[in-house]
Amino acid sequence: MAERPLPMTQAANYIQPDLSDARLAAPRRYQMLIGGKSVDAQSGKVIERESPGHAGKIVGVWPEASAEDVKLAIGAAREAFDNGPWPRMSGAERSTIMYKIAQNIVAHADELALAECLEVGKPISQAKGEILYCADLWTYAAGQARALEGQSHNNIGDDRLGLVLREPVGVVGIITPWNFPFIIASERVPWSIGAGCTVVLKPSELTSGTSIMMAEIAREAGLPDGVFNVVTGYGDPAGQTLAEDPRTDMVAFTGSVRVGTKLAEIAARQVKRVGLELGGKGPQIVFADADLDAAADGIAYGVYHNAGQCCISGSRLLVHDDIRDDLLARVLDISRRVPFGDPLNQRTKIGAMISRAHLDKVDGYVKAGRADGAEVLIGGGAEAEHGLFFQPTVFQGVRPDMSIAREEIFGPVLSTIGFKTAEEAVALANDSEYGLSASVWSRNLENAMQTIRRVKAGRCWINSVIDGTAELPIGGYKKSGLGRELGRYGFDEYSQFKGVHVTFGKPPAWFAG
Numbered sequence: 001m002a003e004r005p006l007p008m009t010q011a012a013n014y015i016q017p018d019l020s021d022a023r024l025a026a027p028r029r030y031q032m033l034i035g036g037k038s039v040d041a042q043s044g045k046v047i048e049r050e051s052p053g054h055a056g057k058i059v060g061v062w063p064e065a066s067a068e069d070v071k072l073a074i075g076a077a078r079e080a081f082d083n084g085p086w087p088r089m090s091g092a093e094r095s096t097i098m099y100k101i102a103q104n105i106v107a108h109a110d111e112l113a114l115a116e117c118l119e120v121g122k123p124i125s126q127a128k129g130e131i132l133y134c135a136d137l138w139t140y141a142a143g144q145a146r147a148l149e150g151q152s153h154n155n156i157g158d159d160r161l162g163l164v165l166r167e168p169v170g171v172v173g174i175i176t177p178w179n180f181p182f183i184i185a186s187e188r189v190p191w192s193i194g195a196g197c198t199v200v201l202k203p204s205e206l207t208s209g210t211s212i213m214m215a216e217i218a219r220e221a222g223l224p225d226g227v228f229n230v231v232t233g234y235g236d237p238a239g240q241t242l243a244e245d246p247r248t249d250m251v252a253f254t255g256s257v258r259v260g261t262k263l264a265e266i267a268a269r270q271v272k273r274v275g276l277e278l279g280g281k282g283p284q285i286v287f288a289d290a291d292l293d294a295a296a297d298g299i300a301y302g303v304y305h306n307a308g309q310c311c312i313s314g315s316r317l318l319v320h321d322d323i324r325d326d327l328l329a330r331v332l333d334i335s336r337r338v339p340f341g342d343p344l345n346q347r348t349k350i351g352a353m354i355s356r357a358h359l360d361k362v363d364g365y366v367k368a369g370r371a372d373g374a375e376v377l378i379g380g381g382a383e384a385e386h387g388l389f390f391q392p393t394v395f396q397g398v399r400p401d402m403s404i405a406r407e408e409i410f411g412p413v414l415s416t417i418g419f420k421t422a423e424e425a426v427a428l429a430n431d432s433e434y435g436l437s438a439s440v441w442s443r444n445l446e447n448a449m450q451t452i453r454r455v456k457a458g459r460c461w462i463n464s465v466i467d468g469t470a471e472l473p474i475g476g477y478k479k480s481g482l483g484r485e486l487g488r489y490g491f492d493e494y495s496q497f498k499g500v501h502v503t504f505g506k507p508p509a510w511f512a513g
């Protein structure tokens, strides 16, 4: 690394990456999956991914798709939808193949976890857990795929019957970010193909490998050609073509507000359906009666998980003034001891930042917080010689108008604000343009529930954080997005509902003359 503008501090809990690890010896090479075939970009261009946790080590190489490559994939998905077997299969047949995909994900879990760890820089143990969680997402969606139904209305008159037919939306372009490539694709692809759609997935150019592996696993499991295509490349042109091409019926986007807004504008011009899962600035509200050990552990997990590069990160700590010092002491103790650094080390809990530019951005927020008058209680610096790491960092004395309280830092940086009453806590929690997630910590369930009811966020927890299960919907209020994924709700995103009026007997004449 040529320059090191960030402070180098060698915190005691830093695990320096082992650059001689045999798992870094050679990059994995990938091809895109279009119409069931593994292909390179027509230009032959590739993108090389350096492990963010292991300086100088290339760990993945995938094609750089042009707009033409993406159009071929859209054509394959269109053909598979319009003329292929998938949308016409029974739910039971679709379910059988999807269940096989879930089983094959488990069979390939170690291989997938290693690729996800190296591309994203997340701890290997975390990556393995995520892959197994994804197998469960596929299993749930496989079960629901044969339970999808419409409705009947038998109450609209003796000579009439109303039917609501559920139909797949069509060809779906799915665009995913770099922080949880396998999870986010597993929250979208099974729900869309389970509804009978066909898909073109465009993962982030930084972390594309495991999405290709997912599509290969699906092919092995017997998914018909063209149902699940993967193109790799940059947002513009690869992602944007999915929104612009009139042959896609829907775009499901997960990523930044900036790009999500742009895609929604493109989709609006064609009146194309769009799903958006965007950023967040999740509050963690801790009342004075909370179990402070559990809350401190949850707060550390909530902000440090995936090095804070998590849309549902609990990055704003809103704590009752009476327990603030006590709680912060416990959070600081964890922050001092939690191992961060080498993603390949089994002990590591906090891995790498995704890129040098992003590390600098997080550093810039910390500098801005200091300049605004907030106090760094621990951390605040980078360890960026052997990989891109940022120390677990806690701010106190944060005012709600500071950028570290308002903007998505996307790093292991906690901003602490005190409150005195539940009303004040709710007002602070809702004082955000985002509304993706929120936590409440309290032993009083009524207080916790009444608080959660008033918080504007799509994914909430009481006495936990970043919990997830296939059954419950996820999605955003306000600028955090449109639409819901997971659960039974997720299938509705990828379904059209057709009302059919059936008339029995001879209908009354309109023109009797």
Ligand code: NAD
Pocket: 175, 176, 177, 178, 179, 180, 184, 202, 203, 204, 205, 233, 234, 235, 236, 238, 239, 240, 241, 254, 255, 256, 257, 259, 260, 262, 263, 277, 278, 279, 280, 310, 311, 408, 436, 476, 480, 481
């Ligand atoms: P990003 O918006 O930069 O990129 C996301 C995806 O969009 C990538 O695949 C990228 O290549 C693509 N893209 C970029 N420009 C495009 C364009 N013009 N047209 C089409 N596609 C384009 O986001 P990121 O930096 O990869 O991820 C971080 C952001 O994602 C954060 O804001 C985070 O909160 C958000 N996120 C949200 C969720 C959620 O579920 N709500 C989950 C994870 C991440």
